[in-house]
Amino acid sequence: MWAILTAAARPVRIAAMGSRGHAPQAGLRERKKERTRSRIQDHALRLYLKQGYSRTTVEQIAEAADVSQSTFFRYFSTKAETVLYDRFDPVFLEKFGHQPAELAPFDALRRALWEVFEEIEPEALMLEQSRWRLVAEEPELRASLPEGTRQGTAMLANAVAERVGRRPDDLAIRIWVGALVGAIYAAFFAATEDPDGNYLEYIDAAIAQLEAGLPL
Amino acid sequence: MWAILTAAARPVRIAAMGSRGHAPQAGLRERKKERTRSRIQDHALRLYLKQGYSRTTVEQIAEAADVSQSTFFRYFSTKAETVLYDRFDPVFLEKFGHQPAELAPFDALRRALWEVFEEIEPEALMLEQSRWRLVAEEPELRASLPEGTRQGTAMLANAVAERVGRRPDDLAIRIWVGALVGAIYAAFFAATEDPDGNYLEYIDAAIAQLEAGLPL
DNA sequence: TGTGAAAAGAGAGTAACTGTCAGGTTGGGT
């Protein structure tokens, strides 16, 4: 699942975009911005799929979305972000946090993942997967992916720490989460190499192996 | 230990640099190239430490090392590579491969790490650590680090697969290595946050936790 | 000492970003 990997790029982004922070009910201004943002991302993804990521320039995206380059960079601080931005991340973190307290971390994790996947409509899932493939195939994207991961890892560490009642900077927690993310990472790339591989199955395999004490 | 993390950047690099491939005994030409390479990296690191990574331009490095920018890019395909390039990686992989076959993977790993660290002189170790700190602190470097990791992970997976007599594309192997690298990654960053932390100890902790079946 | 191949340099070009400034748009308060 992507969530864990890229998670926290999002809150940072939103904060940086000058939303008022509190207002949960979006005003006209906010909604217009949201639309502009989606429009840019849509055009960007469409161009990437059509002519490849590196052969698409920001200028082209801006033109297609009918905004200036300045505006493009106001919405996405880098070109890569148009791909890496993941709207399911906060959903996952929320589900994870709301799993019953008596569940072991691995079970909570698994259930949260299932719930997120169940909610995604098949059509949206297809689009997501093409986005994932893009990330897996484009070196530049693969490269900028894990910086998001690092922050995401920190957030997940917080959630796990809370669940087991320990401090989030506890070394054991950090190592645990690091191993988890690394394993899922490996499973993710294995899944992208398998033409009709089911991402969720691969990730399940990773979780199961960790749960079993990492046998070889 | 860095080795695992950045490993394979090196062979690629060397292959791309037009060395004859076979000749193990270096001729004058080869040695001159090696010197130029070191000279560039030395000046680069010195400038980074003095004025910061992002405030140092390739032009400045080239000038300081008395080469043209063209030449700079012939030796390092990106600016980040001047930092990420790790001469201990091949050493580590070799040591790991030569551990007695009856050792469990975790033990082989631990011993190989110790052997590498023992060989490094204290002075060189200090320099290495300042390099690591640079990587940990500079966002752009953190970002470009894991692409090297990915290739390094693949090489480590090969070594592990051979050791346990399985195919390197075995999913369990890939997950195992992924978890290992992820855990070490986490330990590494924890170590950089601890002013007088000993990297090796942190990494040892990660290995021990994995060995114990990843308890929480 | 001459010669062919490899290395280095020169220079023009591309594209991702950054910073600034000026003009237009929006929304809350009167």
Add this chain to the structure above:
DNA sequence: ACCCAACCTGACAGTTACTCTCTTTTCACA
């Protein structure tokens, strides 16, 4: 209805990493 302040947007110039192509220099070897 109007105005002010905050905000959004575009235009534009500049920086810098990186690429390509072409020419000149250096060096191994005969």
